[in-house]
Amino acid sequence: MKLVLKKSDSVVSKKLNIHTRDVPCLDAMWHYHPEIELLYITQSNGIRFVGDSVAPFFPGDLVLVGSYLPHLWRNDASYYTEETTEQVKTIVTKFTKDFLGDEVFKIAEFYEIKKLIDDCKFGLSFGKEISKHLHDDIVQLPTLSPTRQYIKLLDILDKLSLVSKEDRTVLSSSDMRQTTTESSERIDTVLKYISDNYASSISLDNISGVACMTTNSFCRFFKKMTNKSFTQFLNEIRIKNASRILVQENTPISEVCYIVGFNSLTNFNKQFKQIMGATPKKFREAI
Structure with missing residues (x-):
């Protein structure tokens, strides 16, 4: 799994990219990118690697991955056979730290969201009840107009920022954010x-x-x-x-x-x- 700096498929000037994936092994390699990523699994299972964290994932898995943090979701071997009937559905939301502008999250009213974005540098996994509560909001994201996507993502981040510490888990135990592809x-x-x-x-x-x-x-x-x-x-x-x-x-x-x-x-x-x-x-x- 080659650790690479991955550039977004979107136009360079676009600060928010949302899409649905229906193929196994979301990425073929261990990688990182400058965007923050909110990844929600609605179907499929396997093992996810986030920094130095290794954990199984199931339908309902909801993780916020910080900028430049290496990660990979890898499905079980059964998903890669020609005769497989296993279904995969994942909603991937990538956004830059300044997707609403340079100054927005400096405003006091957005303190909790700013803290959430800062905290996700090691990766954050949210509990089943949280993902269940946000399911409809996240599933709706790819279907919205660009303007509504920005508004809806802000709403989702606001809800995630208010989640108690008991309902979220810091994934990587150390700072493994990358700035180089050496080795x-x-x-x-x-x-x-x-x-x-x-x-x-x-x-x-x-x-x-x-x-x-x-x-x-x-x-x-x-x-x-x-x-x-x-x-x-x-x-x-x-x-x-x-x-x-x-x-x-x-x-x-x-x-x-x-x-x-x-x-x-x-x-x-x-x-x-x-x-x-x-x-x-x-x-x-x-x-």
């Missing part, structure tokens, strides 16, 4: 390999070879680029996929363990509790 091709190759092969055995020697680096150099490189060790990152992807399966399917826990790439049920349970805060059994019972 981007290498991390792109590594992340794509991990996301495509996490269910198989991936040794440190394997992944170092993919990056064309020695194991010691790779460990330093990966930690610098993701703020996590390779083992920690791989375990998170596996466990977050496991949590999605536990939510959506009735697959026995002992089978989920092997489906996501663990070869020991004991280790799977240990890693799951460490990452998710509960054992797989208690996690499923709490749903």
